[in-house]
Amino acid sequence: MNADVVIVGAGPAGIFTALELLKKGSRQKIVMVEKGSSIENRRCPKSQTNKCVNCKPYCHITTGFSGAGAFSDGKLSLSYEVGGDLPTLIGPDLAQETIHYADKIYLDFGADTHIEGLEYPEDRKEIRKRAIQAGLKLVDCPIRHMGTEKAHDIYLGIERYLQENGVEILFGWECQNLILENEVCKGVTVSDRRTDMEITARHTVVATGRRGADWLEKLCAEHNIAHAPGTVDIGVRVEVRNEVMEMVNRVLYESKLVGWPKPFKNKVRTFCQNPGGFVSQENYDNDLAVVNGHSYKEFKSDNTNLSILCSHNFSVPFNQPIAYAQKVGELTNMLANGQILVQRFGDILDGKRTWQKELAQSNIRPTLPDAVAGDITAAMPYRAMVNIINFIQAMDHVVPGFASYETLLYSPELKFYSNRVKMDTDFNTSLRGLHCLGDSSGWTRGLMMSSAMGVLMGRKLAEEG
Numbered sequence: 001m002n003a004d005v006v007i008v009g010a011g012p013a014g015i016f017t018a019l020e021l022l023k024k025g026s027r028q029k030i031v032m033v034e035k036g037s038s039i040e041n042r043r044c045p046k047s048q049t050n051k052c053v054n055c056k057p058y059c060h061i062t063t064g065f066s067g068a069g070a071f072s073d074g075k076l077s078l079s080y081e082v083g084g085d086l087p088t089l090i091g092p093d094l095a096q097e098t099i100h101y102a103d104k105i106y107l108d109f110g111a112d113t114h115i116e117g118l119e120y121p122e123d124r125k126e127i128r129k130r131a132i133q134a135g136l137k138l139v140d141c142p143i144r145h146m147g148t149e150k151a152h153d154i155y156l157g158i159e160r161y162l163q164e165n166g167v168e169i170l171f172g173w174e175c176q177n178l179i180l181e182n183e184v185c186k187g188v189t190v191s192d193r194r195t196d197m198e199i200t201a202r203h204t205v206v207a208t209g210r211r212g213a214d215w216l217e218k219l220c221a222e223h224n225i226a227h228a229p230g231t232v233d234i235g236v237r238v239e240v241r242n243e244v245m246e247m248v249n250r251v252l253y254e255s256k257l258v259g260w261p262k263p264f265k266n267k268v269r270t271f272c273q274n275p276g277g278f279v280s281q282e283n284y285d286n287d288l289a290v291v292n293g294h295s296y297k298e299f300k301s302d303n304t305n306l307s308i309l310c311s312h313n314f315s316v317p318f319n320q321p322i323a324y325a326q327k328v329g330e331l332t333n334m335l336a337n338g339q340i341l342v343q344r345f346g347d348i349l350d351g352k353r354t355w356q357k358e359l360a361q362s363n364i365r366p367t368l369p370d371a372v373a374g375d376i377t378a379a380m381p382y383r384a385m386v387n388i389i390n391f392i393q394a395m396d397h398v399v400p401g402f403a404s405y406e407t408l409l410y411s412p413e414l415k416f417y418s419n420r421v422k423m424d425t426d427f428n429t430s431l432r433g434l435h436c437l438g439d440s441s442g443w444t445r446g447l448m449m450s451s452a453m454g455v456l457m458g459r460k461l462a463e464e465g
Contacts (some may be wrong), residue, residue: 003168005461006187006201008175010036011067012448012450013207013438013457015158016102018167020458021465024085028465030167031199033190035174035423036064039156051370052281052289052339057193059283061292065169066155067209068282074146074154074294075254075272076116078103078447082141082142082256083449084439090425090456098452103144107450108155112150112297116253117145121253127398131257134397139256142225147297173197178204178434185434203461207437207454211284212415214322216440217419226422226430230442232321233415234328235268235309235375237279238290238392239408241364244401245304249275255306257398261390264383267311268391271415276300279368279410281340288329291368291410301367310387322416329412332379340411343376345392346405348385362406378410402407415445426455426460 005021007014010143035058036042042064062068080087080095087095107113117140124140131138146154163169172192177199179187187200188454208216220227248255254273261268277295293305300430314321332341343354344362353375359366374386396403400447412437420442427435437443437457438450 001031001197001199002029003187003199003201004465005030005203006199007032007205007207008168009067009206009208009212009438009440010034010065011207011209011256011406011438012208012447013444013454014205015066015155015162016105016451016454017205017207017437017458017461019158021462022162022165022167022457024459024462026462026465028461031201032162032169033175033188033199034065034169034171036171038136038169038171039065039159052283054283054287054338058406061280061282062211062284065129065171066151068211072191074447076103076106076111076144076146077141078144078355078448079139079141079448081139082446084443084445084448085284086443086453089423089443095209095449095452098455099448102448102451102455106144106146106154109154109155110224111144111146116145117251118142120251121384125253126149127248127255131399133217134394135261136257136259136394136398139258141254141256141324143254145253145295145297147295147427149296149298156341178431182225182315184432203435203464204458205435205437206440207450208440210439213416213440214326216421216436217322220421221296222293223431225434227442228420228422229314229321230420231311231313233309233311234381235303235307235326235413236388237293237307237410237413239279239303239364239367239410240402240404241341242302243345244404245275245399247302248399255398257395260389260393261394262431263386266383266387268387269309271307271309271313272304273304275304277303277305277367279305279366279371281368286326286330287333287338287395287435288326289333289340290329291413303364303367305367308391309413309415310384312384321428322419325414325416328379328381329414331414332376335374335379340371340410341370341374341376341379342366342368342371342408342410343374344405345403345407345409348377348389348409356384364408366405366408368410371410373454376409380411429455
């Protein structure tokens with residue numbers, strides 16, 4: 001098969017690359033390769049089975065059109081300060097301008113016009129004052145919340161728009177490798193598990209998301225694509241009653257708090273806050289179960305969940321941060337018999353495991369009912385665990401009750417952004433014809449910044465087409 005542009009991965013970065021090419025009037029032939037399903041065929045059976053059945057050959061929550069975004073909480077962060085390090089490559093002004101542009105596209109496809117986090121200025125000042133007193137930094141970030149169910153509709157509209165305007169999307173095809181000639185990328189080889197096929201193209205865009213970060217890292221090593229080990233995030237998903245988070249939920253909707261707690265002073269941050277939300281499970285390759293969270297626009301729980309992530313950097317002599325995080329996850333999964341582990345914060349401080357009967361008596365009912373009560377400290381590295389404990393106790397000064405005995409910690413929460421591909425400001429890698437975008441590139445974190453990166457890629461390809 002021949003194409004002008006082949007896009008590997010149908011997540012936000014790949015989607016917005018194709019969208020912008022169309023909006024610029026490009027007549028180039030665009031082929032998108034996605035190993036998962038179309039969004040209308042993505043189904044998580046857990047709603048019927050009440051437990052994760054570890055779908056094969058891939059998890060429908062993390063794989064398919066729109067990537068992990070289809071089953072996420074659907075929050076679009078509208079500040080360049082949130083969402084990764086892309087602004088350091090292209091500049092903060094261009095990053096912010098492109099975020100606004102991408103946001104308008106989401107609005108065109110039906111996103112809610114309301115923006116969270118712009119009201120209640122005096123209450124925001126009070127929260128910021130408490131954060132400063134606790135040694136934390138509050139990052140202002142307006143949020144447009146699509147919601148899990150609305151995100152489905154929005155991405156379905158985008159999927160159909162792309163197909164109706166000539167973008168060929170190959171669902172169920174997995175990229176195996178790059179086609180190289182004299183250090184020039186000429187396309188990719190793909191497989192649907194029955195047939196292998198070559199797709200030749202002038203430009204190859206790899207945008208495989210968090211799910212594909214490990215694969216891209218191996219690809220970079222195999223083909224000597226310039227890259228550097230970056231940061232991997234290891235942490236927990238915290239769940240508390242809505243009453244505890246009431247003020248923060250009302251004023252900020254999502255609190256972006258960052259700290260460098262003693263004694264290690266690693267960066268620790270909150271991420272993906274879901275008022276009235278639900279804790280969820282995702283499955284990655286090698287049967288790795290990780291925890292996440294989402295929230296609906298209409299359907300609400302009695303709890304708020306958010307992640308607390310500790311950043312780890314490795315370089316010498318060890319430089320495989322993704323593999324390190326996977327080992328932490330595998331050990332935690334082992335303790336939970338392949339599922340997610342949950343423990344009360346007070347039990348951690350008391351040095352004891354949590355028992356299922358204790359969860360049943362708690363004010364906080366877990367929204368992930370098949371999580372296994374146990375001891376996450378038996379698997380979590382000491383450095384990460386100390387950072388998390390100290391950060392939670394600092395958070396208690398900002399949100400009284402956050403560090404209560406009954407606060408639930410789910411593990412493992414892992415973010416695989418590690419391999420940072422070296423590129424210029426036009427997203428050209430060390431291999432001519434190859435471009436890497438989104439979370440798997442190591443430059444973005446989350447829906448909006450990945451979408452913005454796709455917009456800029458589409459513009460550049462349209463200019464050359």
